[in-house]
Amino acid sequence: MNYKLIAIDLDGTLYNDNIMITPKTIDALMKAQDMGIRIAISSGRPLPGLFHARDTLKLQEHHGMLVSYNGGKVVDTTTHEVLYENTIPVDLCIEILEHIKKYPVHPMIDDGEVMYVEDKSAYRVHEEHTNNSMDCVEVPSLIDFLDYPLVKILTSIDPVKLPEVIKVIGEPFKGKVDFIQTAPFYIEAVPVGISKASGLSKICEKLDIAPDQIIAFGDAANDLEMVKFAGHGVAMGNACPELKECADEIALTNNEDGIAHTLNQLIFS
Numbered sequence: 001m002n003y004k005l006i007a008i009d010l011d012g013t014l015y016n017d018n019i020m021i022t023p024k025t026i027d028a029l030m031k032a033q034d035m036g037i038r039i040a041i042s043s044g045r046p047l048p049g050l051f052h053a054r055d056t057l058k059l060q061e062h063h064g065m066l067v068s069y070n071g072g073k074v075v076d077t078t079t080h081e082v083l084y085e086n087t088i089p090v091d092l093c094i095e096i097l098e099h100i101k102k103y104p105v106h107p108m109i110d111d112g113e114v115m116y117v118e119d120k121s122a123y124r125v126h127e128e129h130t131n132n133s134m135d136c137v138e139v140p141s142l143i144d145f146l147d148y149p150l151v152k153i154l155t156s157i158d159p160v161k162l163p164e165v166i167k168v169i170g171e172p173f174k175g176k177v178d179f180i181q182t183a184p185f186y187i188e189a190v191p192v193g194i195s196k197a198s199g200l201s202k203i204c205e206k207l208d209i210a211p212d213q214i215i216a217f218g219d220a221a222n223d224l225e226m227v228k229f230a231g232h233g234v235a236m237g238n239a240c241p242e243l244k245e246c247a248d249e250i251a252l253t254n255n256e257d258g259i260a261h262t263l264n265q266l267i268f269s
Contacts, residue, residue, distance in 0.1 A: 003267060004213040006032060007067070007200055007226060008259065010043040011183075012219035013236050014053060016255045019131065021056055028260035032267060033062040040203055042067035042196045044182040044222055046110050046151075047075065049132030070182065070190055070222055071199030072151035076206075084202040086191045087149035088177060096153055096189050097143050099172060103165050105155035105187060107142055110134060118142055124156035124185055153189040162187065182222045197225035215266065217251070217259055218243060234262055 006029070008014045014021055029039055039059055041050050047068040054066060059077040066075045074084040088096070097107060106122035108115055108129075115129045115136045129136035139145040157165060166187055170179030177189045196218075204211060212231030216223075219239040227233030227247050235247035236258050244250050251258035 001231065002213060003037060003215050003232070004209045005038045005040060005200075005203065005207070005215070006263075007040045007042050007196070007214055007216040007230060009196075009218040009220070009223050009226075010041060010045060010050065010053060012238060012254055013217050013223075014041065014254075014259065021053065022257055022260070024257040024260040026056065028263045028268075029057050032263060033057070033059075033064070035267075037267075038063060038065065038203075038207065038209075040065040040067055040200065042071070042199060042216075042218075042223075042226060044070045044152075044186075044188065045132055046115075046134065047073060047112060048134050051133065065203050067196055067199035067203070069151040069194075070180070070188065071194045071196045072190060074199045074202050083206055084199065085151065086194055087151050088153070088189065088191055090146060090149055092173075092176060093146055093150050093153060094143050096173065096177065097146070100153075100155060100169065103157075103169055104161055105157045105165070105169070108154045108156070109142060109146065109150055111148060116142060116145060122156065123158065128154070128156070151190070155187050155189075156185055157187060159184040180222055182220065195225040196223060197229035200226060200229055215263075217262070219254065232266065234258075 041053050050066045054077055063078045072086050075082055108117050115134045116139055117125050120138045166181055178192055179189050182188050211229055214230040215232045216226045216230035217234045218227050219236040233247045234249045234251050235243040236251050237253035251262045
């Protein structure tokens with residue numbers, strides 16, 4: 001197969017457990033780009049959270065793509081063109097923020113540059129704004145503060161409580177907003193139909209690439225659609241069971257250069 005695009009999740013996939021891209025993985029992805037294969041980093045993170053990986057892999061020199069917010073915003077790293085963006089209207093965001101007060105979650109919102117919260121000391125807030133290289137500002141009320149549409153509303157929650165909460169938290173908004181789990185401690189509200197696969201489809205339209213010309217790597221439940229969408233879907237060795245069940249291949253883990261090993265077998269051999 002003549003593969004033209006490699007789509008890669010960030011946390012737990014491209015990054016090892018130390019939040020680093022290993023030298024072997026960097027070498028493999030640089031080699032792929034030198035062959036003319038595009039790279040798309042596809043993550044639930046906001047756009048600034050993808051910049052470190054973008055720079056490490058020199059995507060701007062190779063027209064790499066960034067699929068941020070779980071597919072809610074897609075950007076060409078070289079031209080800075082926004083290929084796609086979908087947001088939740090302000091009034092609906094406010095309804096959601098009011099509704100989720102009933103649950104043991106801590107909401108976080110951002111404007112693409114700064115993250116806003118009601119409590120800087122809340123669970124996972126420090127990790128979230130630090131990992132995404134964003135300033136964090138505390139406001140008395142997100143509801144009173146918000147005056148712009150959001151690509152997503154992120155909430156953190158005790159992992160023990162998440163399985164029960166995610167079953168019911170989105171009930172009033174069915175057909176308007178999807179509530180998805182993106183980590184053992186994160187629930188996100190995103191526009192209906194948004195996924196990493198929908199983000200990739202916008203790239204395919206722009207670059208005239210067929211889905212069967214894509215290799216996709218992931219590890220979590222929010223990678224399911226992307227892995228199914230791609231011609232060759234790869235679940236990392238550390239992936240969740242659901243992803244492993246639907247993948248075409250199970251690679252080595254993110255700590256064992258799983259991406260590099262698969263590309264060596266699939267493209268370079």
